[in-house]
Amino acid sequence: MSMTAVPAASFPATLLALWRGADFIQKTAIIIGLALVILAVMAPIIAPFDPNSQSLIARLRPPLGFERAKGGYVLGTDELGRDVLSRSLHGLRLTLMLAALGATLGLMLGGVLGLIAGIAGGRTEAVIMAAVDTQIAVPFTLVALFLLAIFGSSLQVIVLVLGLAGWEQYARIVRGEVRRLMKMPFIEAARAAGAGPLRIARYHLLPNIVSPLVVQFTLSLSNIVLLESTLSFLGLGVQPPTATLGAMVGIGRDYMPTAPWIVAAPALMILLITFAVQILGDWLRDGADVRLRAR
Template sequence: MTHSPTITVPSRLSAALSFWRRADPIQKLAILVAVGLIGMALFAPLLAPFEPNSQSLISRLRPPLGFERAKAGYLLGTDELGRDVLSRSLYGLRLTLMLAVLGASLGLVIGGVLGLLAGIVGGRTEAAIMAAVDTQIAMPFTLIALFLLAILGSSIEVIVLVLGLYGWEQYARIVRAEVRRMMKMPFIEAARAAGASPLRIAHHHLLPNIVSPIVVQFTLSLSNIVLLESTLSFLGLGVQPPTATLGSMVGIGRDFMPTAPWIVMVPAVMILLITFAVQILGDWLRDGADVRLRAR
């Protein structure tokens, strides 16, 4: 009697397939959109048909292919300087996502460290940190960003710093609340009774148990940081020309919307897709991390 060979699926692939099967149609669409955007950003140099800053004034304000006056090779048309809109959008997507990820990561580190410190140390340290959190929440961050950019300039490093300061208070509040809750648990009391240092308790016992809410908050804040960067670039305070970001393309193209709306529409649609994908996936992760919702 012959037996059919058993096909073993690698555990990571099996987990990915299970993750995909549990998703509803909207979540699957968000996954595909996110994968597509990340792929376009990573392979922008290979996908872009032209250099993003290459100008051709005789080809300025040409519409996308399929419209009258369209020029062969320029799939999504050209801007006011004859630059290829598709190439600039791909490179702008790449830079926008890079700034958003770096800014969100910096905010996570700042807020996570301060929240961990507030939850473990307590006392005046906790009061000072939470006072800073309340101050940050009370002040419109756009004004803070404008103030910092006006003083420090708008280099890439300064923009990353400004974006990193956005939303750190949310991480600090989440981490502090989780740490204070876990500090009362028996396994933490046992570790302290055994002589474990606060650093060891934080590294071995606290951090592994607060990864889930931090990851959820990271995804939810990422789309907000993309919108913030786009807003700053739209106002002319972000990355300076000729370097393209999605927000700067929208900001420059707004003067040409009556005659050349494609200059604005392409980067605006990309911003919309980013926020859609990240928000849907963030809500999904949040629901998955909620024990009560999983039980239902």
């Protein structure tokens, strides 16, 4: 019998049960993650100012409550008089969008190649795994710098570069899980019943590898946030005046001794994103694992 015969309606109930059984840290991460997503989605509405609007008269003003603070600028202003709160909200929106697109692209690329390698075997598997080993052997930051130097820093190129980050991890995980599952009795039974490779992959393999993919996706998501922040910090990410969290930290580092508030808000958001994603990965893994849901 296949291990995938679980009613679809059980998944929301499982998530509710997981929420009830979650500890304090997990619930905190869930709340933080939802709050960050809501802030990112609502950024154009709740941001008090245009994120790129400059006012040199109001430059380097501290947050409200400090001396020289300017009314309306809750988190102060940056070196060009732009509102730090508005730029942080829009930067959060763009950073999360780039991370989600990059992680999804890496999941699709690595997942498909890993699935092909695990099912096909032989020379096809050898070629794919050779590409995986090559990707692992070369530091990806150097690859990203090389690609951005050649093709520029447009949003499309950045998404592609971020999508290439970590695809080899998906490929290795999927290939290993597929090789293991192909030896299971329910796969042999499906083959004996006349199921082809596509049907086996869709109905028997994919549902049983969701759990490790969810964990890897969350790890990849936080790593891509940090990679995008690193590239923006180096000036090779999204170009000014468009705000991302990493770009704000990179520009604000020169003003740390006199205006630390420029860096504080985006750096805190990066920290909260990585914290929430890491904790949520374990929580979602339990909800996505068909073996746990079948018990």
